[in-house]
Amino acid sequence: MAVTVTTLKKMKSEGDKITWLTAYDYSFAALLDSAGIDAILVGDSLGMVIQGHDTPVPVTIEQSAYHTECVARGVENAMVVGDMPFGSYQVSKEQAYENAVKLMQAGAHVIKLEGGELQVETIRFLVERGVAVCAHIGLTPQSVHQLGGFKVQGRGAAAKRLLEDAIGVERAGACAVVLEAVPQKLASDITNKLTIPTIGIGAGADCDGQVLVLQDMLGIYPKPSPKFSKNFMVGAESVAEAVANYVRDVKGGQFPTADHAFD
Ligand code: KIV
Numbered sequence: 001m002a003v004t005v006t007t008l009k010k011m012k013s014e015g016d017k018i019t020w021l022t023a024y025d026y027s028f029a030a031l032l033d034s035a036g037i038d039a040i041l042v043g044d045s046l047g048m049v050i051q052g053h054d055t056p057v058p059v060t061i062e063q064s065a066y067h068t069e070c071v072a073r074g075v076e077n078a079m080v081v082g083d084m085p086f087g088s089y090q091v092s093k094e095q096a097y098e099n100a101v102k103l104m105q106a107g108a109h110v111i112k113l114e115g116g117e118l119q120v121e122t123i124r125f126l127v128e129r130g131v132a133v134c135a136h137i138g139l140t141p142q143s144v145h146q147l148g149g150f151k152v153q154g155r156g157a158a159a160k161r162l163l164e165d166a167i168g169v170e171r172a173g174a175c176a177v178v179l180e181a182v183p184q185k186l187a188s189d190i191t192n193k194l195t196i197p198t199i200g201i202g203a204g205a206d207c208d209g210q211v212l213v214l215q216d217m218l219g220i221y222p223k224p225s226p227k228f229s230k231n232f233m234v235g236a237e238s239v240a241e242a243v244a245n246y247v248r249d250v251k252g253g254q255f256p257t258a259d260h261a262f263d
Contacts, residue, residue: 003038009196023041032243038079044059061088065102083112110134113134115165117168132175137165138162178198181262185263201228210256217242
């Protein structure tokens, strides 16, 4: 059965863990869909794992739409989440809407954009016009140069701000929020506070769901993978088995462990 935003909300309320992975093409999308993944994120991580850049900053809306289209063709049941790249939504709410339409016309059911309080007006504008929006807070890789690197966010005094960001995006109508590289206790507090699902990546086991970059979890990215990732090809005989093990471990609470989380 097709996974929708309603499905995700129901899964949160029933304590059923949500599984996301990234993918950027038809074949992997079909494989993930067959493994029963709940959502496929066509992340702007494609700038790194597909294009070989050091950051997602060079990715354009045309490239994001192209990969969303490829993924959408491979999917029967999974929710397709298209990623709004750097510069495609920050200029104005109208610019954000025009580019969200491009991703939806390419097959995205939900669009994701980075930012909390600062994006609240844009999120509200999109939601009022029929766009399902997933926010992304914590480590927001499009701002890597401003953040001074890929670093854990929300420690110490910054925790209050991150909680406010999460509440702000929920109030603006976001249907989910990705928490990236956030201390596990803070991610747990945010998850308990929100009615929308939290999808963690380096945010501990208490999030409502988990997402990883496909190339990291298959151990095929040539550069070092982050501490919060895990190579699921270890002990698996095929890519399909590795993905099935990821789904099993997230659903069963075996992934992530404390080794993949931050204090
Ligand atoms: O682009 C991406 O793959 C992402 C995930 C890291 C959440 O945004």
